[in-house]
Amino acid sequence: MDIAELQAYGYFALTATLVVILYGYIYHxxxxREDADGHDYEDYGNIALKDDIDDAPVSPISDDKEK
Incomplete structure (x- = not known):
């Protein structure tokens, strides 16, 4: 086994490991989608697209103090 074959195996192993990590991260x-407080921050992705004065807010503001 020469160095080129060893590099090829190492490259394949590294690529396979990074693919598994990437798919694990995407699954995560x-x-x-919600954090510990129950907020879904994916809703904030459309904040730049829906910015007219007549659009509904992303998260409604209430005067009640939640505790």
Whole structure:
């Protein structure tokens, strides 16, 4: 086994590991959409698109203090 073959195996192993990490991270993002407080921050993705004065706010503001 020469160095080129060893590099090829190492490259394949590194690429496969990074693919598994990437898919794990993507799964984590879509399965845990809400944080610990229950906020879904994916709703804030449209904040720049829906910025007219007549559009509904992303998160409604209430005068009640939640505790």
């Amino acid at each position: 993002l879509y399965s845990k």
